[in-house]
Amino acid sequence: MTVGSDVGAAPDAETVTATVVGGSGFTGGELLRLLAGHPNFELVEVTSRSKAGKSVGSVHPPLRGSDLRFTEPDDLESVDVLFAATPHGVSMGQIDDFFEIADTVVDLSADFRLETEAQYDEWYDGHEAPEYLETAEYALPEINRENLAGADLIAGGGCNATATILGLYPLFEHGILEGGEQIVVDVKVGSSEGGAGGGEASSHPERSGVVRPYAPTGHRHEAEIEQFLDTSVAFSCHAVDMTRGASATNHVFPSSPVSKGELWQAYRGCYEDEPFVRMAAGGSGVYRYPEPKAVAGTNLAEVGFELDPSNKRIVVFSAIDNMMKGSAGQAVHAANVALGLEETAGLEFTGLHPVGAP
Amino acid sequence: MTVGSDVGAAPDAETVTATVVGGSGFTGGELLRLLAGHPNFELVEVTSRSKAGKSVGSVHPPLRGSDLRFTEPDDLESVDVLFAATPHGVSMGQIDDFFEIADTVVDLSADFRLETEAQYDEWYDGHEAPEYLETAEYALPEINRENLAGADLIAGGGCNATATILGLYPLFEHGILEGGEQIVVDVKVGSSEGGAGGGEASSHPERSGVVRPYAPTGHRHEAEIEQFLDTSVAFSCHAVDMTRGASATNHVFPSSPVSKGELWQAYRGCYEDEPFVRMAAGGSGVYRYPEPKAVAGTNLAEVGFELDPSNKRIVVFSAIDNMMKGSAGQAVHAANVALGLEETAGLEFTGLHPVGAP
Amino acid sequence: MTVGSDVGAAPDAETVTATVVGGSGFTGGELLRLLAGHPNFELVEVTSRSKAGKSVGSVHPPLRGSDLRFTEPDDLESVDVLFAATPHGVSMGQIDDFFEIADTVVDLSADFRLETEAQYDEWYDGHEAPEYLETAEYALPEINRENLAGADLIAGGGCNATATILGLYPLFEHGILEGGEQIVVDVKVGSSEGGAGGGEASSHPERSGVVRPYAPTGHRHEAEIEQFLDTSVAFSCHAVDMTRGASATNHVFPSSPVSKGELWQAYRGCYEDEPFVRMAAGGSGVYRYPEPKAVAGTNLAEVGFELDPSNKRIVVFSAIDNMMKGSAGQAVHAANVALGLEETAGLEFTGLHPVGAP
Amino acid sequence: MTVGSDVGAAPDAETVTATVVGGSGFTGGELLRLLAGHPNFELVEVTSRSKAGKSVGSVHPPLRGSDLRFTEPDDLESVDVLFAATPHGVSMGQIDDFFEIADTVVDLSADFRLETEAQYDEWYDGHEAPEYLETAEYALPEINRENLAGADLIAGGGCNATATILGLYPLFEHGILEGGEQIVVDVKVGSSEGGAGGGEASSHPERSGVVRPYAPTGHRHEAEIEQFLDTSVAFSCHAVDMTRGASATNHVFPSSPVSKGELWQAYRGCYEDEPFVRMAAGGSGVYRYPEPKAVAGTNLAEVGFELDPSNKRIVVFSAIDNMMKGSAGQAVHAANVALGLEETAGLEFTGLHPVGAP
Structure with missing residues (x-):
């Protein structure tokens, strides 16, 4: 048994069930790593069309030793929180499905970062679910902590x-x-x-x-x-x-x-x-x-x-770190705030010295 | 208050007091970082002649926010464990002093790695405290776990x-x-x-x-x-x-x-x-x-x-990682074993992906 | 005999004799390399107090195989051109000596880049030979080609x-x-x-x-x-x-x-x-x-x-490339212009692909 | 007009016409760069199916400014030397065509490095032109200089x-x-x-x-x-x-x-x-x-x-340098020997110092 091999095991403290949609990319892997080390989250499923059936450790070395495998993103179980680490443009087409299985959705793509459809159209191409733009909360607690508490839809910042x-x-x-x-x-x-x-x-x-x-x-x-x-x-x-x-x-x-x-x-x-x-x-x-x-x-x-x-x-x-504060770490931080967990839970790592080109 | 700023604060669980001698170098900094995140160790002092008076965070970025400062390596308080991260050849001259203030000494240099004076003389130059060579235990638990339990003097491996x-x-x-x-x-x-x-x-x-x-x-x-x-x-x-x-x-x-x-x-x-x-x-x-x-x-x-x-x-x-399993991590792992603590305590980090030239 | 081992040998075409003062640093080595491959320059002496007596190839790998050795910077022979690759502040104190042995001086330091003593004093500390500031020509041919022709003192740009x-x-x-x-x-x-x-x-x-x-x-x-x-x-x-x-x-x-x-x-x-x-x-x-x-x-x-x-x-x-267009290459280019040589002589290298972190 | 922009221009000295087949890859680009700076070679054509019509400089920065464009590898003109920088297994199928348009063929792939079909079959899969294996000469002059003089088919070493x-x-x-x-x-x-x-x-x-x-x-x-x-x-x-x-x-x-x-x-x-x-x-x-x-x-x-x-x-x-002595440079060196040119022609560059991760 190796350190890290208890990925997906039930945590001791207050338990929040979670699924990661799109877990084979870099930010997906970072999310998995953070959730595996988080005292509250219990990872239920991780989806990836391209890697379905493979162990998460074969793609993400920090998860070597884990029994968790990628699944097809269909027929997902109900969970407390769904993290979407899919490419830009995917979440907006599935957001209704997401909310059918999860109370809280944290989306790491650009799909829900902007407040109005007009803004979105100016910088991207046609939004498929503009009705969510207004209610989504930007994930950066330093500027939006109050609104994050209890939020349903959280949009990770670029x-x-x-x-x-x-x-x-x-x-x-x-x-x-x-x-x-x-x-x-x-x-x-x-x-x-x-x-x-x-x-x-x-x-x-x-x-x-x-x-x-x-x-x-x-x-x-x-x-x-x-x-x-x-x-x-x-x-x-x-x-x-x-x-x-x-x-x-x-x-x-x-x-x-x-x-x-x-x-x-x-x-x-x-x-x-x-x-x-x-x-x-x-x-x-x-x-x-x-x-x-x-x-x-x-x-x-x-x-x-x-x-x-x-x-x-x-x-x-x-x-x-663009993968942490700039993406997966910010998402977990925002989820901690949204769910009333300890803000720093799962995010205590303070870095390495010396370190090369990280 | 920043993550990591509680360096040196009293831990919750069973408490082991510790001092790091020679804390301004790379392995010294790595030790400080590990001890700061360890559930059992309470860091009492960190010495450095060249950096005495400076905050540990000014030298080691992962410790930014800590109140801890380097002290002169004289008149040290009594502690449970002393970690020596001094250059090769220093510990052998101070080992008696170390044992006056600490029950357990973990030395990260090459001074106590070899078993006999003859071996030492063949590869290095003249040992000043050869009587310790026989009793020192090599810090690698995978090959020496049994002997590490309760050991007084532990020699970190190269x-x-x-x-x-x-x-x-x-x-x-x-x-x-x-x-x-x-x-x-x-x-x-x-x-x-x-x-x-x-x-x-x-x-x-x-x-x-x-x-x-x-x-x-x-x-x-x-x-x-x-x-x-x-x-x-x-x-x-x-x-x-x-x-x-x-x-x-x-x-x-x-x-x-x-x-x-x-x-x-x-x-x-x-x-x-x-x-x-x-x-x-x-x-x-x-x-x-x-x-x-x-x-x-x-x-x-x-x-x-x-x-x-x-x-x-x-x-x-x-x-x-030469700084971890090859030095400071091995030392903490060995100390965990020697003191009967959880073996993996303070060493749970499973790495990053992707990561550049670390 | 290795490629590059004819450093210092007499060239075929119109010959210009040259000495490099301060040849053991990075820009000094770059100058030596360029002059060795230049069809017109004949390298007469290379000075370095710290490396005097050593072969230039022991310090600068591209010159391995050359018989040239660093000399003390005293009693220099007369040459057509003297290149000074000394630290900022050195050339200004020796500029009169330089002109005793050379018709043309190309200085790679900051000593003669600014036009007035007032400017110099604003950014640096007290000029020792301010009378040269006005006559020195900035080495960048793209903005100063006309004035470089026939110039006595050339100041390499930062x-x-x-x-x-x-x-x-x-x-x-x-x-x-x-x-x-x-x-x-x-x-x-x-x-x-x-x-x-x-x-x-x-x-x-x-x-x-x-x-x-x-x-x-x-x-x-x-x-x-x-x-x-x-x-x-x-x-x-x-x-x-x-x-x-x-x-x-x-x-x-x-x-x-x-x-x-x-x-x-x-x-x-x-x-x-x-x-x-x-x-x-x-x-x-x-x-x-x-x-x-x-x-x-x-x-x-x-x-x-x-x-x-x-x-x-x-x-x-x-x-x-800060060592070339930003220093030694600019100096040779300017010397080519000043002396009426082919502008691109010795500077024909067009780069590598792929190349990592050069 | 930029340094390097005379790629493909007629050289002054004894002229050897050359074509590069497969010029868009790394070794192909390196060959182009070397031939462009070579005093004897006149580059006639450079082929690339994927980049046909594009300028060589758009793919290989050292050739920016050249008028040369990639052509389809059909209907090639007759030349003195054909360099093949195609992937392993391509040259063996085209070797007869190559010799219809060129007196000398220098192949940079593994196709003709081994001497017997049995050897080839042991390490690779089935040779299409085994009759050439015996006559091909390995391109490394240090061990094969005598046989390279006048050789028709030269196989660049791995x-x-x-x-x-x-x-x-x-x-x-x-x-x-x-x-x-x-x-x-x-x-x-x-x-x-x-x-x-x-x-x-x-x-x-x-x-x-x-x-x-x-x-x-x-x-x-x-x-x-x-x-x-x-x-x-x-x-x-x-x-x-x-x-x-x-x-x-x-x-x-x-x-x-x-x-x-x-x-x-x-x-x-x-x-x-x-x-x-x-x-x-x-x-x-x-x-x-x-x-x-x-x-x-x-x-x-x-x-x-x-x-x-x-x-x-x-x-x-x-x-x-695997691209030079390990590939394109070795090929040009061997061609120099085969054709009785100056051995070091076009290969005089002696390197840079300092240089990072080249």
Whole structure:
């Protein structure tokens, strides 16, 4: 018997039954890993059309030793929570079926992130279940904790949007920005954002060592950022050589001068009681600012800033693990809040040091 | 308050007080991280001459948010267990002092790994406390569990030796090897083996992307391997581009033919009940054999093999995280056994997927 | 006899004698490599205090097989050209000595990049030979070719400044920008920028896999950019996981709308006859925009752009090898121009595909 | 006009016309790059069914700026030399057609590497043109220079076989080995060996950071090694995190003791006049033994050794760039020899320092 081999076993504490739909991809695997180590969730089923019948450990090494196998996504049992880790556009077509078997649905795709059909149509192509857009709650507890409690439908945030929103949010909350100011967001992301499989551009020889402009304009995560911060941003993404991680550098030009003290006040005000936000703004040592490798494998966001007096700029850094805080970890965190569980349950891992390109 | 910020707080269950001597290096930091997440250990002090006064989180990002600070290694309080993560040669000079303040000492250096002064002199330079060599117990529970229970002095195994021994041990236990056969061990290791700091060869421009012969002959870990398996091995090391990890490829030439079934019997016989050994020998998918990145951050060893009928060779693979199973994790595991705690306590992490160069 | 072993041998064509002062560092080694493969230069001496007496090949693998050895930097022979690859602040103190033995001096440090003592004092500390600032010519032929012909003192541009200037220059040349517009420059750089040796932050375990804010504000290369483009920029640097390379993403907000056609006209107008600038702006395939790995080892700059109609932004990308176009290659290019040699002599290498993290 | 844009232009010196069949893969691109920079070859056509009509630069960044486009592989013009960079099994079916349009054929696949049909059948599946096996010449000039002069059909060696053979050859030439001794070959290879495209195992998230056993037994390159050295070897391969490179560690157990002096004599005797073999055996500095990153982009093989007196073992290291000395570079070198051109023509590049994971 190996550590981790009790995946799917009944937990001791208050038990919540769960099913993961679409469990063979990267975020699906991450969800399985988190639920297996969670004190409250009991994993009932994991579906995957392409891997049905195979053991979850044959696809996801952290689950080696588990007896759990992928099943076809039909005739699912009733559970308390259904997590959907399917590609964009799938959940919207099955959302009614989901609610027939589950009280709470947490969707990790982009299908329910935006609030109106008009917004969705602007950035994506035609929504199949627009009536759910209004009721769905965005999964980021730091900006939406109150509404998550008891929510039926939870929409996991986009990873780049999550990093950006967490970086900029305190500036808006504390009136340093009001909307309309110039904001340039330059994001660096790892290869797991492309999902399992991948094509030529994701092959190791072509992808390793890159600083590759990716969606330099028109990135869909802009929609989420602008929805939650109520301002427009100039957003660009670059693929860099790591597997996990998203790092947002936000170049912000406030209309009035601001001091470092005011910035600290804004960020501490928003985040000092947040269990998953860690400030890193200056100081000594190697790790002075947020870095994706410092949060790899964790549900933490690191946030920090520097002030450039010469051009009246605030440079805000935020770093997350795109698979965790940017996806599966955020989903579990939101589910914890929605169901009234301990917020940090199953998400206590604080990272590794040193760690290479995570 | 951030996840991880309760480092050093009193645990709920049976409490064991602990001090880490030499806590600013990589293995020291890994120990701190493990002890902080352990249900039984209460961390009392962490020493570091060079970083005294600094917070542990300023050196080790996973401990950011902790109030713990490094102290000078003088006038230490009495504790149940002292972990020494000092460089080779330091513990032997302080071992009497260590036992004045602690009932149990777990040393992670090479100082107490060998059984006799003669062995030590052959591979290192002059032992200062040879009287402890005989009583010290090697920390690898898979081969030494019985003797670890109640042990006073525990010597953590070398990372490359640990990987090699775990790979070869079942062949000796099950009589497939008897000693004297030809064994070539070709190890690939990550950069954290060089420790924090490092010189020119460890600088990123020189170290990245390498397949660099490192100690091609005469590596000191040979001594441990030969001591525990009672046979000689032809051992070579290569530095490769990862931070964590050690992977041993053991080319073994048994004197009589062996079948795959016999091999499975040998390895299952030794390891099927071991909580920290995972077999990976063939099968389908991407991860068919042991890989360091599949165990990064965990205390797991992956072990597997392949049979080459054309040249009567068994190729045995074993992969560990050199910082965990190869050092700090092994130390905590051994301490758990020595103190009668749950064996897997504090070591439940099962790894990440995907993960880059860990 | 190995390829490359004729380093220092007399060339066939028009011969220019050269000495490299400070040849043991990264840029020094790159210079040696380029001069050894150059049809016109005859390398007379290479100095290094720390490596005096050692063969150049023992430090720089591409020169293995060469008979050349480092010498003490005293009593240097007279040569046509002296290349100084010493750390910032050294050349200014020796510049008179340099001119006693050489007609032309090419300095790769920051000592002579700025035009006035006041500028220098603002960004660095006290210039020792300010009288040379006015006469020194910036080494970038694309913006300064005319003045380089026959120049006595040539100042190699900073790598990040070079990437940025080459990206933005056509916008100013063609009136799309006039100065005063908002420009955010977000640069990603490799570890060779830190030079040989390096400290803790440059060690492989700490440096690998990073997206690390580095000089988020107040980077000295801003001075060069602002001097040559006569506008201010909001500049930030990030260390990413590669050894060679600098990639600048320039977010530019022109005061009047501009079309893609106008942009193409501006960039083609400036660069279509430039031997070392390659446009990469859209198209199909994996490599649509500039990438440092596509120019690794070459003296090429790749420049490209994308237009974001939604926020009136031009995103300009430029990628170079910081050791080549950003340092030694630029120096040789400038020397070629200054001495009336073939511009591309010794700089014909067009890169590798695929290549990892160069 | 950019450096490299004269691809396909007529060279100055003695002109040899050439066509590359299968030019869109990695080795095809490498051939194009080398021929474009070669003083004698004039590239006439480059075929690719999948990329027909596209410019070579859109697939291979080093050829950006070239006017050359891929053509369908039908109705090819007559040329002096045809290089075939097609997948294994293709050339054997087209070899008669190749000789209708070319006097000399250089095939980079495995189709003509083995000498007899029986050998081929043992390692591959059924040869379609076995009559060519006997006349084809293995492309490695270091062991086959005499036979290459004037050869009609040249078979490029496998990359891992090339590294291994170059490492072991002097031991056989100088009677230190006679055949039948124990030899273990442990090879580490980069991701470009898998070719362009690649599947799930080659995707960046799964492939980065690996030390992955790959063909641990039964690797087909064993056949070449055993054919040329007339002995059997125990051969295993591991994928490691680099794009280019193959590094062979050969653990050799001679039947009689050997001294370091004898080893030096053997290796110098074989290689001191070889333009593409560089010895690296001990010495000081960072680069003491062969390393793939020290030869990345070059046609050089680095060879070195260490003697292990304790177990009578010679450890022989050899490192090459699998795309160059292990494929396209070897092909051009062999063609140079076959056609009586300067041996080193077009292959003078001596590598980069520092370079990351090439």
